[in-house]
Amino acid sequence: MTFYRLAAANVRSMWRRFVGLVALLAIAVAVCVTAFAVSGRAQEAADRRVQEGTANRSVTVERLTGRHGAKPLTGTAVRRLADIRHVASVQPRAQVSFGYKGPGAPGALLYATTARPALKPPVTRSVRSGLFPLRPGEIVLPERAQGNDLSALLGKKITVQTTHAEGAGQGRGAAAHIRVVGLFQPSWQLDGPDAAYADDTTVVRWAAAKAGVPADQYVRTVGYDRITVVADSADHVGKVLHSVQAKGYSAASLQQEMTALPGVLKLIRATGRILLVVLGLLALIGALVVTGALARQRVREIGILKAVGFRTRSVLAMLITEMAVVGACGAALGAALGAAGAAATAAGLRDRPDLGPYLADRIPLPGATALCGVLLLTIAVTVLGAYLPAHRAARLPPADAVREW
Template identity: 60%
Template sequence: MNVLALAAANVLALWRRFLGLALLLTVTTALCVTAFGITHQAETTARDRVREATANRSVVVDRLPDRADAKPLSAATVRTLAALPAAESVEPRAQVSFGYKDDTVAGVLLYATTARASQPPPVLASTRAALFPLADGEIVLPRRSQGSDLSPLLGRTLTVTTTRQTGDGEGTGDSATVTVVGLFDPGWQLDGPDAAYTNDSTVLRWAAARAGVPETDYLDTVGYGRITVVARTAQDVPALLHAVQTAGYAAVSTQQELTELPAALDLIRLAGRALLAVLAVLALLGTVVLTGALARQRTREVGILKAVGFGTRHVLTMLLAETALVTALSAAAGITLGLTGATAAATALRHDPSLAPYLPHHLPLPTTGLLAALTALLLAITLLGAWHPAHRAARLAPGDAIKEW
């Protein structure tokens, strides 16, 4: 019988002796795989969601009304920006105030705002499932505004008050009819406090009346207040920003405001890896102790093997092969348990709405390279722990080895 076959036979026959080592390695591997499975997928998803989110791919172009040389953000500007190679979409924004008052609402001043397809407000209630895009005359209000509860207005057709300019610095009240088709979280204030979303034509019609210009001339004379250009990928943002600024527009990117975010994500990733490394080191230190003790228990058996003709190298190879076989089997069992644990943990965590977007619905498998590295690390540590006592036992003279018990 060759040495490797003898090592396998020993593991099978003496499995109770190896049980403590096997359990430690299995539990350690399972915990590491479970943790890596969850953290790796969550980290990857978080980084992708943050880096490729619309906000991180946005270039914001602002109108500068106080500067005489500033270009208007007209319909032609929208076409120019949409033609840029890295642009995925162009979302112009215009705002104009309007008021509403009735027996239940003491009076609110809201700002009709063009809705953006890439960043719709968080809708709390609506009259239909697919709320956007909005039709002419439809509006989405904040659920509360200026101390008034606007929830009873859902589904109602309202007559609101707008402003029409009648002369230089003079205006008069006008009225318009809108239908409330949705309510959104008032904490969403990306477009300013008290924004209310409606379709482009409604906003531009009211804005033109307030400015005292024909609706057809409004964009060429006044223009949009802001235009958001969304890049195809996060990597395209610097080139897109440069192209917009080169065209003569005042523009900034959200990436410039979030320069510390990638470093923060890296720090979180490193902290997670460090905690897992501490867990692995503590468990593997126990493995070194167990493997050393196990090898010392085999000293008398080594003496018998050497007495019947086994050489030092063969005995050492057998002892290390036994340790390697137990480690490999334990790693396989630990990986299986770890993947089961990762799946169960992911399923449980998905019930938390704040965590669900960061956990995939498929099995959260760590990468093959990571599993291979973990198995190799276990083998290296256990063999290192077994080497010295195994080598000491293998070098003993047969008579001395038999005496040690």
């Protein structure tokens, strides 16, 4: 019988002695697998949703009114920006004021804004799914504006007041009709307070009337007040920003304002490393204590093996193999418990609206590399912790073993 088979037989016959270490390793591995599974999936989702999200790939180009040499954001500017390398889309924004007065709203001054796909407002209620892009004559209002509750207007065709220019500094009010097809959270103010989102044709027509120019000439002469340039990947945002600024436009990227995000993702990775260190220490201490105790209890067995011809190296290999088998059993059990724990944790957190999008998988599992790393580390550290007491026991002379027995 080889020492490998002898080690396996010893583990089967003395399994009660190894239950404590197996349980300790299983719990430690389960905690690590659960944490890796949940945090790993959350990190991947964060990378996808935030790092590669449309908003994080956007560069905002502002129109600098009143500044000498500032370039207007006309249709020509849109085409020039679209020709920049690594640009996925160019989304211009126009904005014009309008007034509404009706039941429940004594008076509200809002700003019709073109809806950009890169920065869509968080719609809370709508008349249909797939609200964007808006159809001609449609508008999405904030739920509340200037103390007025506008939620009752959903689905209704309302009359609003726009401005038509009649001369330098002069204008008259004009009625316009538009249908409310959605409501969004009033806290969304990326386009300023009291913004409302209408279809492009309506916004340009109202803005042209206020500026006193024909609607078909507004984009060519007056132009937009802002343009959003979306890069094809997060890695190319810096290059796109540099190219936009090199063409003489005032631009900034949302990515510049999110410098704290990489630190958050690094914190998630650091937490995983800390868990690995804790797992290693638990396995090391557990193997050291258990192997030392078993070696002291098995002095007679070791002495008999040495007396019948087993060399020190063979006895050491047997004891180390036993602990490797125990470590493998603990790691395998911990992996199964960790998968169950990850599924339960994800199920509990998935109902939360702020965490649900980051835990889309029904049974989140850590990556194959991370899982294999945890299992191999558990076995390796268990063997390492067992080496010193096993080596001391294996070197025990047969006469001393018989004498101690």
